[in-house]
Structures are given as structure tokens and as C-alpha cells.
Amino acid sequence: MSTSNQQHKAGDLHFLKRLNRSAILELVRRTPGLTRADIATQAQLTKATVGAGVQSLLNQGWLREGELQKSSGGRPGRALHLNEEQHVLLGAEVGVHGLRLVACTLAGQVLVSHHEHLVPTTPEVTAELLGELLHALMQEAPVKKRRCLGLGIALPGPIAPNKPVLRLAPNLGWRDVRFLELLRPHLPHLEGTWLMDNEAKSAAFGELYFRTGxxxxxxxxxxxxxxxxxxxxxxxxxxxxxxxxxxxxxxxxxxxxxxxxxxxxxxxxxxxxxxxxxxxxxxxxxxxxxxxxxxxxxxxxxxxxxxxxxxxxxxxxxxxxxxxxxxxxxxxxxxxxxxxxxxxxxxxxxxxxxxxxxxxxxxxxxxxxxxxVQDSTFIAARGAAAQVLASIIHGSSDLGDTFF
Amino acid sequence: MSTSNQQHKAGDLHFLKRLNRSAILELVRRTPGLTRADIATQAQLTKATVGAGVQSLLNQGWLREGELQKSSGGRPGRALHLNEEQHVLLGAEVGVHGLRLVACTLAGQVLVSHHEHLVPTTPEVTAELLGELLHALMQEAPVKKRRCLGLGIALPGPIAPNKPVLRLAPNLGWRDVRFLELLRPHLPHLEGTWLMDNEAKSAAFGELYFRTGxxxxxxxxxxxxxxxxxxxxxxxxxxxxxxxxxxxxxxxxxxxxxxxxxxxxxxxxxxxxxxxxxxxxxxxxxxxxxxxxxxxxxxxxxxxxxxxxxxxxxxxxxxxxxxxxxxxxxxxxxxxxxxxxxxxxxxxxxxxxxxxxxxxxxxxxxxxxxxxVQDSTFIAARGAAAQVLASIIHGSSDLGDTFF
DNA sequence: CCGCTTAGTAAATAGAAAAAACTAAGTGGA
DNA sequence: TCCACTTAGTTTTTTCTATTTACTAAGCGG
Incomplete structure (x- = not known):
């Protein structure tokens, strides 16, 4: 994520509502199978608030209801899970020796991946090729039927803070590349959140963010x-x-x-x-x-x-x-x-x-x-996809409005 | 601050109100002389909300009104400043060669300070001496008349995360010291937030937190x-x-x-x-x-x-x-x-x-x-005091309830 | 003096979560 | 089988907060 410190945090009721919906979604994401009652306890919200929030997250396809829990002397709760059928996240890594692409679910499960070997070339040529490969990836069955939430790109060099510019990629011979801008014309119909980050940072993010338990x-x-x-x-x-x-x-x-x-x-x-x-x-x-x-x-x-x-x-x-x-x-x-x-x-x-x-x-x-990690081929690409999800759940992305 | 990651953030209306009051206080603290209208713009709140928030912060003695601003073709706004007369923050550093104590205002201005040379001794003896010195410091005129918000202690070694334990201070020969607990009996009447941290971390915090502009x-x-x-x-x-x-x-x-x-x-x-x-x-x-x-x-x-x-x-x-x-x-x-x-x-x-x-x-x-920094004598102590203030403004301290 | 602009307040409104009362669905014991 | 009890979840009412709207306050410039 190439976004950084917002202004000082204050908020209205709409902000509060969204904060609470995000919290609910995040709790279920991290601990699949929670019940509404569990969420109310952990988030320190009332049952009524959680109930309403869960309902709208169900309606919008973010969550799904699961099996009934075991009772412990009372009415059993209904397990809640991420609805992984609805959405897809795209991630890609531009590496020195190749392009790695993934499409994964909200839980970080890789649905489709592709590894294209290539020798370093210009940002423009790379962007065009990546655009084609991503387009092909999106045509694959498990991806095509889902709604795409966005695209994250991991790059092998430092990214300028607060703006999506790759400052330097010594091993590619690139400098001051606005890669997203180069890529955009090749994927005119890809909606959602686009972002880019350094590959190690994306990888680190994904390794933490998709962890459960x-x-x-x-x-x-x-x-x-x-x-x-x-x-x-x-x-x-x-x-x-x-x-x-x-x-x-x-x-x-x-x-x-x-x-x-x-x-x-x-x-x-x-x-x-x-x-x-x-x-x-x-x-x-x-x-x-x-x-x-x-x-x-x-x-x-x-x-x-x-x-x-x-x-x-x-x-x-x-x-x-x-x-x-x-x-x-x-x-x-x-x-x-x-x-x-x-x-x-x-x-x-x-x-x-x-x-x-x-x-x-x-x-x-x-x-x-x-x-x-023995095979870290797709770790950074998957991490970039994780960053897309996080920016929707916690960030200011308009897609977060579907929580309502 | 030896506190760390809270559970997942969700909130009720009370939380929202306090968040907004904190934001207002923080804005004025960082940019003295802001008007209500400036705050409304920067915090993205309405004039009415800001007006109510400012009023209660004025009532509770956190803010004071200043001079009228220059008009730019309309009614001039009223400048707002921190009310520095009301509160005092205490900070102390336990160093290898001495104890450093400060009492400072909400803006980080040092009102009184004391530097006591000493040779390293046991945590118990040090705590007793520090208690006496702090007691003496609090009797001084500019401190005595103010309400004390708390005490921060900076220590020369790593602190355990999430609990106030000094794990090790190699140059003092200390290990696993619960310094606040040792100090408490010697300052039974000192209310407010107590915390401890590593000296370099306290110093860093203070250098950033008390910065304006x-x-x-x-x-x-x-x-x-x-x-x-x-x-x-x-x-x-x-x-x-x-x-x-x-x-x-x-x-x-x-x-x-x-x-x-x-x-x-x-x-x-x-x-x-x-x-x-x-x-x-x-x-x-x-x-x-x-x-x-x-x-x-x-x-x-x-x-x-x-x-x-x-x-x-x-x-x-x-x-x-x-x-x-x-x-x-x-x-x-x-x-x-x-x-x-x-x-x-x-x-x-x-x-x-x-x-x-x-x-x-x-x-x-x-x-x-x-x-x-040529003379860094009181930097860490002042930084620990800054941490006290931050924990009240942003944290879960009960003192934050005076924002209402 | 008067129209214009901006700052700030007051009253009415909308919308969020909380509280309270309820229904749902299980346990276990008589 | 019945029934008290427990826990999950929903519905209704209430409370509370920020917003909206309308207002007053106070300066500017012609």
C-alpha cells in the first residue's frame, strides 16, 4: 500500500458504523466460525449491533452462515465464515527473472497462479506483458465468475512514500517508474483498488494478514x-x-x-x-x-x-x-x-x-x-493481494461501502 | 508506554465522542492558535460538533481561548490554545549515574527539573530515593498548584511488552524489576497514569510528540x-x-x-x-x-x-x-x-x-x-512525561473522560 | 449604512448503538 | 413429558451523537 498517514482521526456516525462493520468482518476473517455472540463479546458491542452488522455483511456477500455450534446448555450459535465464493483478489510480482501472478480468495487461498519467466526489459514492455497475463488469468473459470476487488503489484525496489512510484529497482535497471499508470491502459476494465509496494513488504504483509488463529x-x-x-x-x-x-x-x-x-x-x-x-x-x-x-x-x-x-x-x-x-x-x-x-x-x-x-x-x-519458506514463488504476489483486501476493509476505498 | 495492541477496534457512541474530542485537543496541541472553524475543516467535522467539543474542553480546563484572529472579510475567529496552567506531567529517568526529574506542561515546557547524581544501587533504594525527590518536586510552587496527570519513568534497558517490567539494565546490574510497584508505596497520593519505558524510546516519543508545526x-x-x-x-x-x-x-x-x-x-x-x-x-x-x-x-x-x-x-x-x-x-x-x-x-x-x-x-x-542534542539530560524524562499525556489523550485512561 | 463574508451558536433532525423485552432453541432434571 | 434454566439472536424502544438548517455575531468594503 503506497498510502500513508491520514490526517488526524475524527469521525461521524457513518464512520463509526463502518468501523464496526470492519471489526466484525475482521474478527470472522481471523477466526472463522465465530458466532454473533462471540463477536459481541470480543468487539465489545451489543448483540443488537452485531446482529445488524452481520446481516448486512451477509446480504452483501462478505460473510456466509455455517453450521450450528455445539450447545453448552442454551441455544446453539450459528457459525459465521467468510464468503469466499463471491470475491477475488489479484496480485502480481515483477521479479528480476519473471512475473508471478495470483488470484486468491478473501482467505488468501490461491485459486490460480502463473509464473512467466522473462529477462528484464523496460517498464513499458513489462507492463504490457503483465497486462496480457492478468487478462488471461481473469478469464480462467474460478476467477471469471467472481467480483474482482482490485490488484496489488509487488516490485523489487523501494517505493516512494505516499505516491505509487517505484524509485529504483537496481536489478531491473529501472528508476522512478509509475508502474500502475503504465499498466492501466492495458487493463481498462479492471475495477477496484490498485496499489503497488515493495516485494518484501508485500510478502511480509501477506504472511501476517492471511494468518488465522x-x-x-x-x-x-x-x-x-x-x-x-x-x-x-x-x-x-x-x-x-x-x-x-x-x-x-x-x-x-x-x-x-x-x-x-x-x-x-x-x-x-x-x-x-x-x-x-x-x-x-x-x-x-x-x-x-x-x-x-x-x-x-x-x-x-x-x-x-x-x-x-x-x-x-x-x-x-x-x-x-x-x-x-x-x-x-x-x-x-x-x-x-x-x-x-x-x-x-x-x-x-x-x-x-x-x-x-x-x-x-x-x-x-x-x-x-x-x-x-522453501518455495516463495508467489508469496509477494499473494501479499500484494492481501494489501488490496486490507485497504478495502480498513482503508478509505469505496468498496468498503458494500459493508452496509 | 508499556501498553500495546488492544483487541480489535470497534466502538460505541461514547467512543466516537471521545475520539472527536481527542482529535480536537490534539489539533490545538499541535497547532496552537487554531480557531473552531480551522478545526472543523481539518478534522472534517461540522462547526456544531466542534463548537460543542471545544466548549467542554474549555470547561474542563484543557483549552483556553486566546486573541481574535485577523479577519479576512468576515467575522474573525477566536484562537484556541492549550490551557497550560491547569495540569502538570511528571517524568523521571533512572540513569546509570543519576536520577533526572522533570515536571512539565501539556506543551512539554519544563517547569521544574532536578538532577541527582548517584552511584548505581538496588532498585528498592533507588525507588525510595526517587519517591522522595518526586515528592519534593511536587511541593515546588509551579507544580503544587496544578493537577498532576501522571508519572512516566524512563529506564536504561529493555522493557517487557504489555507489562511494566524492566527486563534487564546491564549498566545498573538490574534484572526483571517491577519499578512502578517499588515506587508506588513511596508516592501513595500521586494519582493519574503511571507508566514506564525504555529511555531511548521515551526520548524518541517526547521529541516527536511535543513537536509543533x-x-x-x-x-x-x-x-x-x-x-x-x-x-x-x-x-x-x-x-x-x-x-x-x-x-x-x-x-x-x-x-x-x-x-x-x-x-x-x-x-x-x-x-x-x-x-x-x-x-x-x-x-x-x-x-x-x-x-x-x-x-x-x-x-x-x-x-x-x-x-x-x-x-x-x-x-x-x-x-x-x-x-x-x-x-x-x-x-x-x-x-x-x-x-x-x-x-x-x-x-x-x-x-x-x-x-x-x-x-x-x-x-x-x-x-x-x-x-x-548537546544537553540531553532531561530528554528521556520529558519524553516519559509526554507518554503520560498521550496515554490520556489517545489511550484508555480514565482521565480522558474529563474531555466531556 | 448596507450588502457580503466568515465565525460561531441554537434548535430540529437523522441515524447509530444501547437497552430492554422478546423469541428461539438447546440442556438437564423431575 | 414437562418445565426451569441457559444461551443465541431479534425486535422495539430509547438514548445519544453528529448533522442539518436556521440563526446571530462580527468583521470587511463600497
């Missing part, structure tokens, strides 16, 4: 691919993405880990990316740009020079994770990106270092959950 | 003293403090800058604090614990070994600042703590490094405002 208070997604980026989201009810004044929050690949170290493409020395990233591994092992890094390395994991290179990179990754722990201290860390496919030779040293040191300061034994 | 969207306060800590606040209307799941957010002193480097007191190697901190400078120059670091160094700034030590420490500080820029990317950085008194020999290299590298990634010339 026990929801962490904050989450950092570390994207380890050609470069290294991260995204932090905070707040379990409406996750807030940390962007920074220039969109540079989470650019952990350019934190300095080795003052006076190797030169980075950014011009500084000793950046984390000079130690751990797709390009630093290529450079260390002399792997050409044309070859697929992962495919060329997977058969060579036993070779000593590969092992040494990956171990060193892994140690640097471990330092990055620990530094994240001591600066953001998220409730959960999710590690994704193409490099995770290299497995233990890279990740072993990283996780070992992190686990060995994460409790030094407090002297406790609490472990911060750290999950490695 | 053009308010940054986020701010990081870096506290460079015996150790190095930082606090980040985000959101210009209600600043949100990043705490982390264990309260470790902002512990930048324990980010690793030199893998395999010197041993830190935390047991890890190459922490930032081994390169730049009060204790690392003491260690490098052989300055005993009993001596005051700053006083012993100020006359020696010309000595070559001192210069080399401070330059190296400064360079490490510069790396820390740059890493902050690439992880949080705050709108503004404020650098405080006792080490800033060492001036150019330490700060020169730090600021040079930061300024030389902060624009590498985007290739722009935008400078992130970086302000060095």
Missing part, C-alpha cells in the same frame, strides 16, 4: 534473492508496514556489516549484499548472469569452493538476522527468496549463528520463530 | 552513553513506539558490526558497543569506572590516542546511523546521550560517514535531518 504482533519477511531486502509489519489487527521517509526501510542489504569491505553496486563498501546475495555468490564463484544461479549451484553443493562461499554467505545472513532481532525484534521472522532453495549449506550457518546469539542479551531461552 | 512522520532517537540504544516512533498523529516482542527493538548497541570482533559484555562478538560506547572508550583508554568519562576526556581531546579512539568510535557510530537509515529510514534522527558532549572528535567522523553515504542507494541529494 494465533496471530503474531509483528513479522519481518527477509527476501534473499539477487539482492537482500526485508519488510516489517506491526500490529496484529491492522498490520502497519514500516516504509520510511524515502521508502528505504528494510533495505538491509545495504546495511554495512564490514566497514571498509568490498565495494557494493551502491558505491558504498562492506554492505551486507557484498557478503550475501545472488550477485555476490555469482561474483565469488564466477557464475555468469545468463545462467540460473540456483540451477547451476544445486548440483555443485558438494564442491569445496561452493561450500566455503555459501558458508561465508550464510554467516553474513546470520548476522543480518541477528541485527534485525536487535533493531526490530519482530515476533516472527520469515525467510524467503530464491536463495533459500540452496538449503543447509547456506542456511545452516545462518540459523546456527542466529540461534546461538539471539538470547545473549536477555539471558532467556525464548526462541523467536524463524520459518524458512 | 511541521511534524515528521517518524523519528529515531539514538542514545549514546554508557551503552548505545535507540528508539523509533512512527506516525505523526499518534506516535507508535516500536518495542518488539521482547522489548529488544532499538538495541542497536548489540547489532554486530564486526563479525568475529571483540567480545561484548553480552557474550557475543563484534557488537557495535565494543566499538562505540562509554564503556568501550573507557576500555580503550584505560579510564576507571570511578572517574566521570566526559569530564576526564574533555581536557584530553588533543591527545593522539584519545583522538584515534574517538575517531574510530565515531566511524562506528556513523555506520550505526547509516544502518538505521537503511533499516528504519526515519524522517528524522536525533542523537543524544552523554557522549555527544565529546563533540567533533567523536561526532565529526560519524556525521561525515553518514552524510557521505546516505544517498548512495537512491542517488538523490535529500538529506535526512540529523540533530545532535
Amino acid at each position: 494465533n496471530i503474531p504482533e509483528s513479522l519481518v519477511y527477509v527476501s534473499a534473492g539477487t539482492g537482500i531486502g526485508s519488510g516489517m509489519v506491526e500490529g496484529s489487527h491492522l498490520p502497519l508496514v514500516t516504509r520510511g521517509i524515502q521508502g528505504l526501510a528494510g533495505e538491509i542489504g545495504h546495511t554495512v556489516l564490514q566497514p571498509g569491505g568490498l565495494y557494493c553496486h551502491c558505491g558504498n563498501r562492506g554492505c551486507a549484499e557484498t557478503l550475501v546475495s545472488g550477485w555476490s555468490i555469482r561474483a565469488a564463484l564466477g557464475i555468469a548472469e545468463e545462467e540460473d544461479l540456483i540451477e547451476s549451484l544445486l548440483p555443485r553443493l558438494d564442491e569445496p569452493d561452493v561450500q566455503v562461499t555459501l558458508r561465508r554467505a550464510g554467516e553474513a545472513l546470520g548476522v543480518l538476522l541477528l541485527n534485525l532481532h536487535h533493531t526490530q525484534n519482530p515476533s516472527e521472522i520469515v525467510l524467503g527468496g530464491s536463495l533459500t532453495q540452496l538449503g543447509a549449506p547456506l542456511l545452516g550457518p545462518a540459523l546456527d549463528f542466529f540461534k546461538a546469539n539471539q538470547n545473549r542479551l536477555l539471558g532467556t531461552t525464548q526462541q523467536v520463530p524463524l520459518r524458512v | 511541521n511534524i515528521p512522520e517518524s523519528l529515531v532517537y539514538v542514545s549514546a552513553g554508557t551503552g548505545i540504544g535507540s528508539g523509533m516512533v512512527e506516525g505523526s498523529h499518534l506516535p507508535l513506539v516500536t518495542r518488539g516482542i521482547q522489548g529488544l527493538a532499538g538495541e542497536i548497541g548489540h547489532t554486530v558490526l564486526q563479525p568475529g570482533g571483540l567480545y561484548c559484555h553480552c557474550g557475543n562478538r563484534g557488537c557495535a558497543e565494543t566499538l562505540v560506547s562509554g564503556w568501550s572508550i573507557r576500555a580503550a583508554l584505560g579510564i576507571a569506572e570511578e572517574e566521570d568519562l566526559i569530564e576526564s576526556l574533555l581536557p584530553r581531546l588533543d591527545e593522539p590516542d584519545v583522538q584515534v579512539t574517538l575517531r574510530r568510535a565515531g566511524e562506528a557510530l556513523g555506520v550505526l546511523l547509516l544502518n538505521l537509515h537503511h533499516t528504519q529510514n526515519p524522517s528524522e534522527i536525533v542523537l543524544g546521550g552523554s557522549l555527544t558532549q565529546l563533540g567533533a572528535p567523536l561526532l565529526g567522523p560519524a556525521l561525515d560517514f553518514f552524510k557521505a553515504n546516505q544517498n548512495r542507494l537512491l542517488g538523490t541529494t535529500q538529506q535526512v535531518p540529523l540533530r545532535v
Whole structure:
């Protein structure tokens, strides 16, 4: 979401009504099967208010009624669930080596996905191709019959705050791209909320927002691919993405880990990316740009020079994770990106270092959950779709008016 | 503020009323001299609603009317200001070398302050002394005649999230201290909101919250003293403090800058604090614990070994600042703590490094405002007082009911 | 002096949630 | 089977808040 801090919050009755409808929808989304009575308790609203709110959400197709609950000595409540048949969310990621597209339900379940390999080209050509692919995706059966709520695009670089501009994508060679504007002419009939964000931030958002049950208070997604980026989201009810004044929050690949170290493409020395990233591994092992890094390395994991290179990179990754722990201290860390496919030779040293040191300061034994995503292909695209949904439920999107 | 994420937000009419009153108060606090009409425009409320809200805030002593504004072809509006005569906020910082106390107005103006030097002792003894000093502070003329809204305590270590427990204060030798509970018996008659937070987080909060006019969207306060800590606040209307799941957010002193480097007191190697901190400078120059670091160094700034030590420490500080820029990317950085008194020999290299590298990634010339606080003695204490006010205006404190 | 503009207040209205009273639908015990 | 009891959910009435509309207040400029 490229939107940011609104003016000071005040509101009228209409605002209050919508706030409460959003709260109801959000509660059911996070805890499927709640009854009206449960909602009334948790949201601190009266049964009457909840009843009216649920009714209109049912009427508009956001919710559906489920089975009767077990009785505990009284009338059993009726379970409520998201109505996942009605709407669809579109998400896409523009990556260095390809386009990833998803169409998913309100619960984040991917209905259809598509991965198109391609070599980096201009924003205009990319937008045209993405437009065609999205158009094709929308023609597929499970998507076509649903109402589309909007489209989110994840991009590999910092996004300007408050306006949808990709400031820089070093690995694509792009700068100051208004990608949504380029895409719009190719999808003239796609209504709903359109937004774009950095891929790691979208991924982080989706990982938190589509979670049900026990929801962490904050989450950092570390994207380890050609470069290294991260995204932090905070707040379990409406996750807030940390962007920074220039969109540079989470650019952990350019934190300095080795003052006076190797030169980075950014011009500084000793950046984390000079130690751990797709390009630093290529450079260390002399792997050409044309070859697929992962495919060329997977058969060579036993070779000593590969092992040494990956171990060193892994140690640097471990330092990055620990530094994240001591600066953001998220409730959960999710590690994704193409490099995770290299497995233990890279990740072993990283996780070992992190686990060995994460409790030094407090002297406790609490472990911060750290999950490695093996296949992170569609995570960012799905996250961008999540951001669309959130902007409708919590934001100022007109689509939120259908709650009434 | 040691409170965190509430349950999902829904509300009744009372909640709405209070939200709007808070918004009005907040607008006047941030922009003194607004008229009712200005507020109606900015808060998107009608004149009637604003009029009623202002009236009750006037009645309760939160606001006062000021002079008539210049007319622009119609009836001139009446300026509104915070009523600073009515209330007082108390803040205190427990530091390694002393206790700092302030009493300040709603606008953050310090009415009375006190700095008590002392050597670290037990939490119990410290609480008793602080209780006496606060009691004395409250007897002073400008404080005594006002209604006290509460007390905020800033402490030099990570605070547990959601509960007021100081988990660890390495430089005091404290662990798991419920400081408010220890203090309570010594101030039985002090009503209002009590809270505690980490000193860098309190400082950051205060620096943002008491700002008027053009308010940054986020701010990081870096506290460079015996150790190095930082606090980040985000959101210009209600600043949100990043705490982390264990309260470790902002512990930048324990980010690793030199893998395999010197041993830190935390047991890890190459922490930032081994390169730049009060204790690392003491260690490098052989300055005993009993001596005051700053006083012993100020006359020696010309000595070559001192210069080399401070330059190296400064360079490490510069790396820390740059890493902050690439992880949080705050709108503004404020650098405080006792080490800033060492001036150019330490700060020169730090600021040079930061300024030389902060624009590498985007290739722009935008400078992130970086302000060095020469005398940061009462910043954290004042920030803790700010947190008290914020918890009343925006939070669930009963004192917020006086808005009606 | 008078039309015009803007600030602020007062009275009437609309609309939201709450409160109270109700119906619905189960339990369990006699 | 009946019936007291419990909990879920709805309907009706009431309360409360912001809005709307109409008004008064107070300046400007011709």
C-alpha cells in the first residue's frame, strides 16, 4: 500500500458504523466460525449491533452462515465464515527473472497462479506483458465468475512514500517508474483498488494478514534473492508496514556489516549484499548472469569452493538476522527468496549463528520463530493481494461501502 | 508506554465522542492558535460538533481561548490554545549515574527539573530515593498548584511488552524489576497514569510528540552513553513506539558490526558497543569506572590516542546511523546521550560517514535531518512525561473522560 | 449604512448503538 | 413429558451523537 498517514482521526456516525462493520468482518476473517455472540463479546458491542452488522455483511456477500455450534446448555450459535465464493483478489510480482501472478480468495487461498519467466526489459514492455497475463488469468473459470476487488503489484525496489512510484529497482535497471499508470491502459476494465509496494513488504504483509488463529504482533519477511531486502509489519489487527521517509526501510542489504569491505553496486563498501546475495555468490564463484544461479549451484553443493562461499554467505545472513532481532525484534521472522532453495549449506550457518546469539542479551531461552519458506514463488504476489483486501476493509476505498 | 495492541477496534457512541474530542485537543496541541472553524475543516467535522467539543474542553480546563484572529472579510475567529496552567506531567529517568526529574506542561515546557547524581544501587533504594525527590518536586510552587496527570519513568534497558517490567539494565546490574510497584508505596497520593519505558524510546516519543508545526512522520532517537540504544516512533498523529516482542527493538548497541570482533559484555562478538560506547572508550583508554568519562576526556581531546579512539568510535557510530537509515529510514534522527558532549572528535567522523553515504542507494541529494542534542539530560524524562499525556489523550485512561 | 463574508451558536433532525423485552432453541432434571 | 434454566439472536424502544438548517455575531468594503 503506497498510502500513508491520514490526517488526524475524527469521525461521524457513518464512520463509526463502518468501523464496526470492519471489526466484525475482521474478527470472522481471523477466526472463522465465530458466532454473533462471540463477536459481541470480543468487539465489545451489543448483540443488537452485531446482529445488524452481520446481516448486512451477509446480504452483501462478505460473510456466509455455517453450521450450528455445539450447545453448552442454551441455544446453539450459528457459525459465521467468510464468503469466499463471491470475491477475488489479484496480485502480481515483477521479479528480476519473471512475473508471478495470483488470484486468491478473501482467505488468501490461491485459486490460480502463473509464473512467466522473462529477462528484464523496460517498464513499458513489462507492463504490457503483465497486462496480457492478468487478462488471461481473469478469464480462467474460478476467477471469471467472481467480483474482482482490485490488484496489488509487488516490485523489487523501494517505493516512494505516499505516491505509487517505484524509485529504483537496481536489478531491473529501472528508476522512478509509475508502474500502475503504465499498466492501466492495458487493463481498462479492471475495477477496484490498485496499489503497488515493495516485494518484501508485500510478502511480509501477506504472511501476517492471511494468518488465522494465533496471530503474531509483528513479522519481518527477509527476501534473499539477487539482492537482500526485508519488510516489517506491526500490529496484529491492522498490520502497519514500516516504509520510511524515502521508502528505504528494510533495505538491509545495504546495511554495512564490514566497514571498509568490498565495494557494493551502491558505491558504498562492506554492505551486507557484498557478503550475501545472488550477485555476490555469482561474483565469488564466477557464475555468469545468463545462467540460473540456483540451477547451476544445486548440483555443485558438494564442491569445496561452493561450500566455503555459501558458508561465508550464510554467516553474513546470520548476522543480518541477528541485527534485525536487535533493531526490530519482530515476533516472527520469515525467510524467503530464491536463495533459500540452496538449503543447509547456506542456511545452516545462518540459523546456527542466529540461534546461538539471539538470547545473549536477555539471558532467556525464548526462541523467536524463524520459518524458512522453501518455495516463495508467489508469496509477494499473494501479499500484494492481501494489501488490496486490507485497504478495502480498513482503508478509505469505496468498496468498503458494500459493508452496509 | 508499556501498553500495546488492544483487541480489535470497534466502538460505541461514547467512543466516537471521545475520539472527536481527542482529535480536537490534539489539533490545538499541535497547532496552537487554531480557531473552531480551522478545526472543523481539518478534522472534517461540522462547526456544531466542534463548537460543542471545544466548549467542554474549555470547561474542563484543557483549552483556553486566546486573541481574535485577523479577519479576512468576515467575522474573525477566536484562537484556541492549550490551557497550560491547569495540569502538570511528571517524568523521571533512572540513569546509570543519576536520577533526572522533570515536571512539565501539556506543551512539554519544563517547569521544574532536578538532577541527582548517584552511584548505581538496588532498585528498592533507588525507588525510595526517587519517591522522595518526586515528592519534593511536587511541593515546588509551579507544580503544587496544578493537577498532576501522571508519572512516566524512563529506564536504561529493555522493557517487557504489555507489562511494566524492566527486563534487564546491564549498566545498573538490574534484572526483571517491577519499578512502578517499588515506587508506588513511596508516592501513595500521586494519582493519574503511571507508566514506564525504555529511555531511548521515551526520548524518541517526547521529541516527536511535543513537536509543533511541521511534524515528521517518524523519528529515531539514538542514545549514546554508557551503552548505545535507540528508539523509533512512527506516525505523526499518534506516535507508535516500536518495542518488539521482547522489548529488544532499538538495541542497536548489540547489532554486530564486526563479525568475529571483540567480545561484548553480552557474550557475543563484534557488537557495535565494543566499538562505540562509554564503556568501550573507557576500555580503550584505560579510564576507571570511578572517574566521570566526559569530564576526564574533555581536557584530553588533543591527545593522539584519545583522538584515534574517538575517531574510530565515531566511524562506528556513523555506520550505526547509516544502518538505521537503511533499516528504519526515519524522517528524522536525533542523537543524544552523554557522549555527544565529546563533540567533533567523536561526532565529526560519524556525521561525515553518514552524510557521505546516505544517498548512495537512491542517488538523490535529500538529506535526512540529523540533530545532535548537546544537553540531553532531561530528554528521556520529558519524553516519559509526554507518554503520560498521550496515554490520556489517545489511550484508555480514565482521565480522558474529563474531555466531556 | 448596507450588502457580503466568515465565525460561531441554537434548535430540529437523522441515524447509530444501547437497552430492554422478546423469541428461539438447546440442556438437564423431575 | 414437562418445565426451569441457559444461551443465541431479534425486535422495539430509547438514548445519544453528529448533522442539518436556521440563526446571530462580527468583521470587511463600497
